Amino acid sequence: MDIALQAGLIMLVAVPILLIIGVPISIGIGLSSTLAMALILPFENAMVTSAQRLFIGTNSFSLLAIPFFILAGNIMNNGGIAIRLVNCAKVISGKLPGSLAQSNIVANMLFGAISGSGVAAAAAVGGTMGPLQEKEGYSKEFSAAVNIASAPTGMLIPPSNTLIVYSTVAGSVSVSALFIAGYIPGILWGLGVMIIAGIMAKKEGYISKDSYSLKRGLMVFLDAIPSLLLIVIVIGGILKGVFTATEGSAIAVVYSLVLSFIYRALKPKDLPRILLDSARMTAIVIFMIGVSSIMSWVMAFTNIPQIIANALLGITSSKIIILLIMNVILLVIGTFMDPTPAVLIFTPIFLPMAESFGMHPVQFGIMIVFNLCIGTITPPVGPILFTGCKVGGVTIEQVFRRLIPFFIVTAVILLLVTFLPELSMTLPRLLDLVK
Secondary structure (H helix, E strand, O other): OOHHHHHHHHHHHHHHHHHHOOOOHHHHHHHHHHHHHHHHOOHHHHHHHHHHHHHHHHOOHHHHHHHHHHHHHHHHHHOOHHHHHHHHHHHHHOOOOOHHHHHHHHHHHHHHHHHOOHHHHHHHHHHHHHHHHHHOOOOHHHHHHHHHHHHHHHHOOOOOHHHHHHHHHHOOOOHHHHHHHOHHHHHHHHHHHHHHHHHHHHHHOOOOOOOOOHHHHHHHHHHHHHHHHHHHHHHHHHHOOOOOHHHHHHHHHHHHHHHHHHOOOOOHHHHHHHHHHHHHHHHHHHHHHHHHHHHHHHHHHHOHHHHHHHHHHHHOOOHHHHHHHHHHHHHHHHOOOOHHHHHHHHHHHHHHHHHHOOOOHHHHHHHHHHHHHHHOOOOOOOHHHHHHHHHHOOOHHHHHHHHHHHHHHHHHHHHHHHHOOHHHHHHHHHOOOOO
């Protein structure tokens, strides 16, 4: 049997088995990849190479942005910033059908655009908006479904930790270009969810009892400006070349910390808990990147990506069919695998194939992250789905039927992102970030 096939089978079989018996996915990927490497190299060399790849995979300056953005998100979640964004969203949504649900969507987009975390958005915004919607007669299932469906926009609208991971594994792909490329797809996702939520709210008669006078609305908006300025400072600074994405993430931490103390919503005694939570989350992500680097080495050494590409091209040479197959695979993978390992594993496999069809690496990055965002709200593993259900006080069975229309609209937008490069590439080209 060919050595590439043997290595591929070991990884393909070992990972699911380890997951079934309860081994964490990062450990499963690391063990299976090291076993595959031991098949290729002498045992001692395989152990040394695995250790080297573990270190090399995490030895990247750009990856420092991840712990800083995670920390900034946790500070915002505890520092009074989330509630101001929710109030601002309520003003923006105005008199739209189901205005509180629309406020939830807008708030998730704003909070995600600052924190870069869909799970954090679902917890912070859903925890605030859920009781308000229940008080005005919204069903728990509807409220939870809207919160869950809109929370992943934060993984597309910058800053996005998943796009930073993709930039690292894809090679020379600009983080700034990826950030800007995520705006239109992320906003389209949010608008699509707003349309479906509006139709459902109108059908069920959800009418807001809260109204804002011009003066009150202006005061609420002014109160949210310092929080919204974080987006302008971080993204604007990155685009203008004042600082890198990594430096921008550190600035986000300092700014959100100062703002939280000004709001008097955060106390010094809260910092150890926030730092510990951020360290735990960072450790999970960074360790996953390190062990996935071992798998990437094995795949590159044995030419597994090229073998898979040749197999797909043996089925059909149609660009449309191949891209559809990629999307289906990524959608299925996203239902049981976290976005970070999925990006690390499948980027080396699919990116060369996508580039051979003329797809720009930036567009492919948005496509793969969009697919995996859908996976975060899909059973059986979806982290945003579980968070949204827990915060909303509902079960997955109760909320899943409500999510089906949202799945349909996001799938349509995914197809547009896949086959219309302009959606991802227009802004980066206008800003001279890509050629």
